[in-house]
Amino acid sequence: MTYEPNLLRTPGGATSPAAGPAALRRANLSLVLRELRDHDSLSRADIADATGLHRATVSNLMAELLERRLVREVGVEHVGAIGRPRRAVALHGAHVGALGLEINVDYIAVHGTDLSGRVLVERRVAFDAMGSGTDRAVRRLGLVAKEAAEAMERARAVPAGVAVAVPGLVDVTRGVVTLAPNLYWHDLPLADELTSMLRPLDVPVRVDNDANLSALAEFTSGVAAGTPDLVYLTGEVGVGGGIISGGRLLCGADGYSGEVGHLRVDPNGDQCGCGRVGCWETKVGLAALVRAAMPEQAYGLPGMPVPDPDERVADIARGLSSGDRRMTQAVAQVGQWLGLGGSILANLFNPRVIVIGGYFASLAQWLLPHAQDQLNRLVVAGSGAQCRFVASTLGFGAASRGAASMVVDQIINDPTSILDSLPRPAVH
Missing domain, CATH: 3.30.420.40 (ATPase, nucleotide binding domain)
Structure with missing residues (x-):
């Protein structure tokens, strides 16, 4: 699965480079490499058939790519009982x-x-x-x-x-x-x-x-890879969203789309780091959960070291597994707010899935029943929207x-x- 960053990331649309031999060479080399990235290996004939390039052109491009060590020959393919064997090549670039x-x-x-x-x-x-x-x-x-x-x-x-x-x-x-x-x-x-x-x-x-960037990782290699309409939610202290619509990252006019954590969901809520009041991330961010689940370890307390987020989440998971009442209530409340905010995104963008990452994914078995229930209840299209939460498998490294x-x-x-x-x- 590949995407074209210049098309995806340029607000307002990208302009095409001037036509000419150099531009044609660049485009053809790119076309070959993209085709190889989508497959374990291909013969030159396979590449010519898939790209529409003349076989002699593919051979010339392949000679350059082999010399630059960006591709490598990986064996011989035999097609049919007779005929010339085809040398298969694969994306390389180990250097x-x-x-x-x-x-x-x-x-x-x-x-x-x-x-x-x-x-x-x-x-x-x-x-x-x-x-x-x-x-x-x-x-x-x-x-x-x-x-x-x-x-x-x-x-x-x-x-x-x-x-x-x-x-x-x-x-x-x-x-x-x-x-x-x-x-x-x-x-x-x-x-x-x-x-x-x-x-x-x-x-x-x-x-x-x-x-x-997390949304692009999910779209290319995550649990919902290839889903053309998805929303990715970071599960960090702050909450952000990446929106894939029609197979493309939604950037907005100035490239600033996706600040979903600053949706105002509670006018009487807490002050957010952005200076506003009642933002969604003040309800579902990791800092909010830690403050409710184990206030003695809340972010920002004097003298409190900042552990790796996995350590905080592991502590909460152990508490949930043992039936800790305060943690169970905190996670249920976060799950309900997660579903409420998710319903706003579902009503706006009609995604097939909302992929939750970071700590959301780590605590998915406890969060998602509450979140999915709220989502189902609040999406205007009801069951016709067919939107569901799914937990990322990429963890905090997405x-x-x-x-x-x-x-x-x-x-x-x-x-x-x-x-x-x-x-x-x-x-x-």
């Missing part, structure tokens, strides 16, 4: 890396792959980004990114791009975090700052919203995985961006 990162309130996540999707580095670091201040948080993110890039290089894959997922509004074109209320970031030129910190590694750095996937897709959509900068392998 080309894609680094995805996520910074959130209480952790930094890393997911690094090569061009074919082989995982080279994956980790999550507990970190109090909310309480650390902008400068320290960005420095720590840069250090984690540099360590991950070095680990990828030791695995002989040089990162060809870096993408960072952030819980907030992002000006994707400039790589500026316009507003991340739970991190207290305003107008932060994150792409430029990380580019400086990663030197001497000289690679493009992109920044995007965490829910958007956004960093989506970030790495976005880098891979951008490389595949414009392979000349790395073809012309990669050293050719030595000929012995």
Whole structure:
């Protein structure tokens, strides 16, 4: 499953590059690589049939891709009892890396792959980004990114791009975090700052919203992969949404769609990190659940260390399994609010599924009965909408995985961006 980021991520629509030999070469190389990404292996004849390219053109493109080690021959296919055997090829690019990162309130996540999707580095670091201040948080993110890039290089894959997922509004074109209320970031030129910190590694750095990248990860490789109409909900301290409509990520006029956590659901509710009152994330975010389920460990208490979110969720899961009354009531209340907000999204976008990630997925067996009941009751179309909640299997790593996937897709959509900068392998 692939997507075209330039079409998906450009608010208002992307313009086509000027036609010419270079543009045609770029488009044809991309077409071949996308076809190979969707299959384990294909022969040159298979690629020609699938793409409509002339077989001689495919052979020329394949020669270049083989020389650049972006594809590899994997064996011989025999078709029928007689006839020439076909040499099968597969996506390779083991020397080309894609680094995805996520910074959130209480952790930094890393997911690094090569061009074919082989995982080279994956980790999550507990970190109090909310309480650390902008400068320290960005420095720590840069250090984690540099360590991950070095680990990828030791695995002989040089990162060809870096993408960072952030819980907030992002000006994707400039790589500026316009507003991340739970991190207290305003107008932060994150792409430029990380580019400086990663030197001497000289690679493009992109920044995007965490829910958007998680939605793309779900659409390409998650529990609802290929579902053309879905909503993804992050289950973090903050709550964001990524919306896939008709197989495309819904961006909005300025690229700021999906801030579902700031739907106002309770005019008399608590103040949100965005400064408003009664936002949905004040009812269903992890901070709200922890405050209700185990107030002695609430976020923001003086002297309270910030553990990895999995640790908090594991504590709550153990309490639920043992029948802890306070935790059971807290989760039931969150589940009802989750269903109420989900019904608003179902009424607006008519998705087939609402994929819940982060802590929502970890506690799905307790949350979803309450949430689905509310959803069924409040969706205007009733049973005709056929919308259901499903739990993500990607865990807290969905956004960093989506970030790495976005880098891979951008490389595949414009392979000349790395073809012309990669050293050719030595000929012995």
